[in-house]
Amino acid sequence: MLSNKRAVITGGSDGIGYGIAKAFAKNNADVFLVARNQQKLLKSAEALSSFGVEVHVLSADLSNAEEVKNAATEIRKIWPEIDVLVNNAGIARFIPFLQTSQVDFDLHINLNVMASYFLSQALIDSLTQRKGVIINISSYFSHRMLPGRPSTAYSITKGAIDAFTKSLAYELGPQGIRVNAIAPGTVNTPLVQENIERLSEEGKQKFSQMIKTIYPLGRIGEPEDISGAAVFLASDHARWMTGAILAVDGGLTTN
Numbered sequence: 001m002l003s004n005k006r007a008v009i010t011g012g013s014d015g016i017g018y019g020i021a022k023a024f025a026k027n028n029a030d031v032f033l034v035a036r037n038q039q040k041l042l043k044s045a046e047a048l049s050s051f052g053v054e055v056h057v058l059s060a061d062l063s064n065a066e067e068v069k070n071a072a073t074e075i076r077k078i079w080p081e082i083d084v085l086v087n088n089a090g091i092a093r094f095i096p097f098l099q100t101s102q103v104d105f106d107l108h109i110n111l112n113v114m115a116s117y118f119l120s121q122a123l124i125d126s127l128t129q130r131k132g133v134i135i136n137i138s139s140y141f142s143h144r145m146l147p148g149r150p151s152t153a154y155s156i157t158k159g160a161i162d163a164f165t166k167s168l169a170y171e172l173g174p175q176g177i178r179v180n181a182i183a184p185g186t187v188n189t190p191l192v193q194e195n196i197e198r199l200s201e202e203g204k205q206k207f208s209q210m211i212k213t214i215y216p217l218g219r220i221g222e223p224e225d226i227s228g229a230a231v232f233l234a235s236d237h238a239r240w241m242t243g244a245i246l247a248v249d250g251g252l253t254t255n
């Protein structure tokens with residue numbers, strides 16, 4: 001489905017990003033993973049190489065504007081043209097509003113919004129040459145809140161990603177570039193596991209019960225539940241889709 005396509009995936013060393021990279025590789029796309037942890041990147045690259053596709057990795061802290069710029073330069077050196085950019089790198093810390101520091105706020109804004117904005121900008125020429133696709137990873141937290149999960153800083157960033165997706169789709173449509181977003185429900189990733197581990201035992205029990213109550217399908221998602229949607233959006237099957245925020249959330253936002 002994605003033969004001869006080149007896909008850049010941020011946060012691609014684990015979690016949703018790696019799940020998307022794996023699905024792309026299975027569908028014969030070459031992949032370029034960008035993430036902070038070099039060891040994780042190399043391990044992921046080794047696994048993805050088994051699919052017989054071209055795999056590149058780059059270690060970068062995308063919460064730093066200068067590293068975003070440098071990452072784009074390195075990507076263009078190897079791939080002057082690309083077909084897909086998946087803006088997946090992000091952070092989610094559920095901190096009460098009155099306890100959110102300037103550092104917490106800036107980290108969310110920089111990694112979740114600034115990186116996606118300026119990496120997309122820096123790679124537009126590469127995408128235009130192949131009439132490429134941008135896929136942003138949003139969240140239901142842009143418009144639906146959960147008890148016990150204070151999310152002001154995180155929700156601001158995902159609301160921004162939704163607006164960015166729609167406005168960029170409108171602006172880049174005439175150039176043949178499609179821009180869509182996936183809004184996952186809670187997905188079983190290392191980041192989510194880390195947040196769950198921070199809860200008290202009582203909090204963990206409440207969280208488990210809440211999942212069974214608010215998700216019609218009775219469970220949180222797995223990275224593989226998101227990657228199929230990404231493959232679809234990256235493919236020609238979605239050639240008349242742009243500006244969409246695709247909910248892949250086990251039915252969470254139905255209630």
